[in-house]
Amino acid sequence: MSFFGFDPSMPPKQAQQHSKNNNNSETLDFEETYKGYGEYDQEEGDYLNEETFGGNVELGTDFDFGNGSNQQSQPQQQPSHEQAHRSYVQAASSGVQPTNLDANVDLKPMESLWSGNVNTSSPVPVQIPLQGQPQQQHVLSMEEIERQQRQMQQFNGAPGGPVTNGNNQNAQFMPPQGFMQGQYPGQFIPQQFPNMYHHPGPFYQQGPMAVPPPPPHVQQQSVPPQQVQQVQQQHVQQQHLPPSPQDQNVQTNNSHLPSPMLEHELGKSPQPILRQSQSPMPPTLQELAPQGQTSNQVPIQNQQQQQPSRQQQQRQPMPQQNRREPLSPEEQKRLQIRHAKVEKILKHAGLMTPRDKDFITRYQLSQIVTEDPYNEDFYFQVYKIIQRGGIVGESNKGLIARAYLEHSGHRLGGRYKRADIALQRMQSQVEKAVTVAKERPQKKNEDSLNAGNATGRDGVLGKVSTSMNSKAPRRQLTIPLSTSRSGSTLTDEDGELRRNSTAGALQEVAESLGNVDLNNKTRARRRSSYAFTSIDQNSVLTRSGGRKFVLSLIETVYEEVLELEANLRSGKEINNKELWSALHIDDEVYEVSPYISMLSFDKGVKIMPRIFNFLDKEQKLKLLQTFFSELSHLNIIIISSYKTNPTPTDAQLKKIDLFQTVFLKIIVSFLSNSSNFIEIMSLLLHLIKNNNVSFISTSKIGLNLITVLISRAALIRQDSNRSSVLSTPEISTWNEIYDKLFTALESKIANVFPPKEYIDTIIEVSQPKNVSPATCYYDQAYIWQFLASLALSGKLNHQRIIIDEVRDEIFGTITQAESLKEHLQQEVNSDSNNSTINSDEIMYRREKLYQDLNLFLNVMGLVSRDGEISELK
Amino acid sequence: MLFFSFFKTLVDQEVVVQLKNDIEIKGTLQSVDQFLNLKLDNISCTDEIKYPHLSSVRNIFIRGSTVRYVYLNKNMVDTNLLQDATRREAMSERK
Numbered sequence: 001m002s003f004f005g006f007d008p009s010m011p012p013k014q015a016q017q018h019s020k021n022n023n024n025s026e027t028l029d030f031e032e033t034y035k036g037y038g039e040y041d042q043e044e045g046d047y048l049n050e051e052t053f054g055g056n057v058e059l060g061t062d063f064d065f066g067n068g069s070n071q072q073s074q075p076q077q078q079p080s081h082e083q084a085h086r087s088y089v090q091a092a093s094s095g096v097q098p099t100n101l102d103a104n105v106d107l108k109p110m111e112s113l114w115s116g117n118v119n120t121s122s123p124v125p126v127q128i129p130l131q132g133q134p135q136q137q138h139v140l141s142m143e144e145i146e147r148q149q150r151q152m153q154q155f156n157g158a159p160g161g162p163v164t165n166g167n168n169q170n171a172q173f174m175p176p177q178g179f180m181q182g183q184y185p186g187q188f189i190p191q192q193f194p195n196m197y198h199h200p201g202p203f204y205q206q207g208p209m210a211v212p213p214p215p216p217h218v219q220q221q222s223v224p225p226q227q228v229q230q231v232q233q234q235h236v237q238q239q240h241l242p243p244s245p246q247d248q249n250v251q252t253n254n255s256h257l258p259s260p261m262l263e264h265e266l267g268k269s270p271q272p273i274l275r276q277s278q279s280p281m282p283p284t285l286q287e288l289a290p291q292g293q294t295s296n297q298v299p300i301q302n303q304q305q306q307q308p309s310r311q312q313q314q315r316q317p318m319p320q321q322n323r324r325e326p327l328s329p330e331e332q333k334r335l336q337i338r339h340a341k342v343e344k345i346l347k348h349a350g351l352m353t354p355r356d357k358d359f360i361t362r363y364q365l366s367q368i369v370t371e372d373p374y375n376e377d378f379y380f381q382v383y384k385i386i387q388r389g390g391i392v393g394e395s396n397k398g399l400i401a402r403a404y405l406e407h408s409g410h411r412l413g414g415r416y417k418r419a420d421i422a423l424q425r426m427q428s429q430v431e432k433a434v435t436v437a438k439e440r441p442q443k444k445n446e447d448s449l450n451a452g453n454a455t456g457r458d459g460v461l462g463k464v465s466t467s468m469n470s471k472a473p474r475r476q477l478t479i480p481l482s483t484s485r486s487g488s489t490l491t492d493e494d495g496e497l498r499r500n501s502t503a504g505a506l507q508e509v510a511e512s513l514g515n516v517d518l519n520n521k522t523r524a525r526r527r528s529s530y531a532f533t534s535i536d537q538n539s540v541l542t543r544s545g546g547r548k549f550v551l552s553l554i555e556t557v558y559e560e561v562l563e564l565e566a567n568l569r570s571g572k573e574i575n576n577k578e579l580w581s582a583l584h585i586d587d588e589v590y591e592v593s594p595y596i597s598m599l600s601f602d603k604g605v606k607i608m609p610r611i612f613n614f615l616d617k618e619q620k621l622k623l624l625q626t627f628f629s630e631l632s633h634l635n636i637i638i639i640s641s642y643k644t645n646p647t648p649t650d651a652q653l654k655k656i657d658l659f660q661t662v663f664l665k666i667i668v669s670f671l672s673n674s675s676n677f678i679e680i681m682s683l684l685l686h687l688i689k690n691n692n693v694s695f696i697s698t699s700k701i702g703l704n705l706i707t708v709l710i711s712r713a714a715l716i717r718q719d720s721n722r723s724s725v726l727s728t729p730e731i732s733t734w735n736e737i738y739d740k741l742f743t744a745l746e747s748k749i750a751n752v753f754p755p756k757e758y759i760d761t762i763i764e765v766s767q768p769k770n771v772s773p774a775t776c777y778y779d780q781a782y783i784w785q786f787l788a789s790l791a792l793s794g795k796l797n798h799q800r801i802i803i804d805e806v807r808d809e810i811f812g813t814i815t816q817a818e819s820l821k822e823h824l825q826q827e828v829n830s831d832s833n834n835s836t837i838n839s840d841e842i843m844y845r846r847e848k849l850y851q852d853l854n855l856f857l858n859v860m861g862l863v864s865r866d867g868e869i870s871e872l873k
Numbered sequence: 874m875l876f877f878s879f880f881k882t883l884v885d886q887e888v889v890v891q892l893k894n895d896i897e898i899k900g901t902l903q904s905v906d907q908f909l910n911l912k913l914d915n916i917s918c919t920d921e922i923k924y925p926h927l928s929s930v931r932n933i934f935i936r937g938s939t940v941r942y943v944y945l946n947k948n949m950v951d952t953n954l955l956q957d958a959t960r961r962e963a964m965s966e967r968k
Contacts, residue, residue: 379878380882382957386951558960562960563964
């Protein structure tokens with residue numbers, strides 16, 4: 001504090017002295033330590049004590065001590081405070097000539113922080129000439145300053161309130177006290193500082209830049225009060241008034257400026273032009289001159305400007321009346337607590353201007369937003385859509401804005417509770433951030449061009465390395481892509497994989513890298529050792545190009561599908577040529593179509609529905625034809641057949657389930673939606689001609705596929721019986737095909753029922769551990785469905801043969817159902833406690849057995865109930 | 874951005890974060906940023922006896938680099954989608 005005009009320009013020196021003294025603590029002579037302090041002539045300012053301590057000033061309860069307390073708690077702000085305070089006294093005293101520049105030198109670097117915001121420092125040129133004016137008649141007393149401050153507070157408290165020129169303040173104007181009580185220390189005082197930082201011109205540059213160096217003491221006398229006011233006004237304007245602070249400054253200073261001088265100054269330096277260009281209000285210069293010419297005009301203008309604020313004042317007369325009444329202790333205490341709180345909250349409030357905040361927000365946002373969310377933020381975007389059930393909700397940017405708003409604590413919209421405005425602003429921030437993000441990749445490329453050295457780029461978040469960032473973090477393992485392929489067969493740890501190194505794999509490798517043949521020797525040896533191929537997956541894979549080839553094909557297909565889906569989302573043209581060629585359906589090079597081998601892998605099965613979305617009908621049909629004609633090679637058929645895989649594992653059963661739910665669904669939907677009778681017949685023909693039907697019928701999947709085809713054909717035939725759409729050649733062709741199918745199955749129909757051991761194995765594998773074996777069973781519904789659809793399409797003699805062949809199974813099922821009943825009764829008799837849980841289950845099973853059986857029997861007009869078969873009525 | 878994208882979907886879900894100093898913290902994921910810094914709410918330490926100093930803490934900010942592992946509920950992850958996202962990431966890198 002420098003109430004006594006104590007020269008704060010010395011602090012560095014003093015501090016040095018102090019530290020010196022502290023360091024050389026051996027001999028502390030009082031005279032020495034004190035030496036120098038008392039020699040300042042500021043003592044002469046003693047006569048100002050009265051004014052300083054308010055001897056002739058009215059003592060209110062609202063005196064501003066905020067500055068003082070802030071000063072103590074925030075040493076980094078001290079310099080600016082010091083200046084502000086000193087200026088009060090210096091304004092009145094005439095003999096002091098401190099050089100106040102040094103004291104603030106340490107603040108100068110701050111400027112560089114805001115060097116980007118050239119606009120904000122624009123007041124510099126305006127004030128430089130003005131500061132030189134000798135304006136002693138406008139020295140302000142503490143009272144006046146205080147009054148102005150009060151006024152400022154009023155405007156702080158009243159949103160949107162008008163701005164007055166605090167300089168020529170009318171004495172009769174009294175601000176409503178009510179505002180001061182609540183908001184006094186926090187809202188006004190701290191926010192003053194950023195403006196000081198923000199407008200460094202008058203404070204830090206006045207010395208070196210002042211064009212005509214005025215008598216120093218005069219400058220000191222006249223300028224500081226203005227500065228204080230300017231700061232205050234700028235502050236207010238930034239908050240409430242969009243128009244330029246520069247303009248206001250000019251007015252302020254103008255009010256006591258003789259115009260010739262001003263014009264002289266303006267003409268002298270190029271700076272006014274600069275100011276003009278930066279000012280949002282072009283007419284500043286014109287305003288400038290007339291105002292300055294006669295200072296008499298200024299009060300009028302001031303009064304006009306004060307008009308609205310007076311209205312405000314009238315609206316709140318009560319607080320004003322209470323002004324003189326001292327507060328009760330309770331109220332004071334509450335007020336104190338409140339002040340303390342507000343002070344704490346706002347301790348650092350306003351350190352950054354909204355513009356700074358916007359900048360930081362934008363930079364932070366630019367790290368997380370992207371122009372193409374479906375590309376870079378794929379998982380999140382699609383996940384959210386899936387969660388919402390396919391409905392695209394709020395836009396991505398809106399979401400980010402909302403989320404960010406929430407995190408930044410501005411969701412309430414600040415002081416004016418304008419949450420909508422806050423959101424709007426944040427949204428515009430996001431928009432800007434996206435543009436920033438757009439520019440980033442280019443920079444990255446530039447950097448990568450500048451050799452591999454990871455030269456950092458300075459960002460708001462510190463030094464940002466370009467080679468490594470959140471988008472491309474450092475990798476634990478860097479795998480060179482080029483060499484991975486040549487060693488493919490060698491690096492495979494899986495023994496199974498090695499078996500693939502036969503002709504197909506060789507071919508693939510030769511294709512991919514024609515010049516690398518160093519592994520040929522080992523491959524040849526391996527091929528000889530695995531020359532015999534059984535009916536296992538590997539042989540199939542081998543014949544369709546090798547496991548690696550198939551896997552890479554699947555990945556290619558995935559990529560094509562992803563690409564197509566991205567195009568679909570963005571509304572681009574869809575071209576499935578690449579996808580179709582990746583499927584290798586027409587490819588005759590391989591013994592087994594690679595497409596069939598793709599279905600050996602779960603991921604190959606899972607992608608199928610998405611492939612179907614992008615195929616036209618011809619392609620779908622072609623695909624299914626290939627599928628049905630090579631059904632015997634299909635891994636899933638081999639797995640699900642009890643003949644080739646009598647002891648399926650849990651994983652295999654899951655695979656079967658997956659295939660059933662995914663692929664069968666596609667086929668069914670294709671058949672029922674878009675296929676005609678001939679197409680179905682052709683598919684069936686493909687199946688019969690190229691495959692061992694009786695083998696396929698031993699597998700669950702195979703049987704299901706046949707069932708789907710013939711039941712669909714039967715449905716169409718039934719429909720067309722009424723409308724007689726089918727031509728006679730079509731029907732005769734169908735009969736032919738059916739006969740073929742039946743002949744292939746005849747005498748082996750009973751084989752569709754898996755043997756008991758197989759069923760037991762499946763039950764054992766698939767049953768959950770905590771369920772008793774009695775409740776587990778093998779669902780044979782698919783078999784009865786097959787028999788039913790087979791019988792439905794056949795003639796009477798066909799049906800007779802079917803019944804003959806599966807008679808044992810029919811009666812076996814009836815017996816099983818009846819035994820369940822007995823079992824149930826026994827259990828009820830033996831222990832009545834536990835049976836209730838099981839009895840429902842068993843009853844349900846019994847019902848289901850009859851239901852499944854009746855699927856088939858009903859086709860022939862029969863029904864079985866309670867152990868007997870009767871005619872369906 | 875894959876992990877960032879992934880963790881964003883876990884916001885408002887309960888996760889257990891294991892730090893590199895072996896502390897395990899259970900809490901509701903509040904937010905995550907591009908450095909995979911995590912904000913957890915309603916936290917509880919799985920080993921209160923060993924790390925009692927966290928028992929009075931309600932929410933916490935965890936610097937991403939100190940995280941060793943995040944335990945998730947299985948059904949919070951759409952594995953098929955994650956596979957696709959991984960493919961997309963790989964595709965965009967190759968470009």
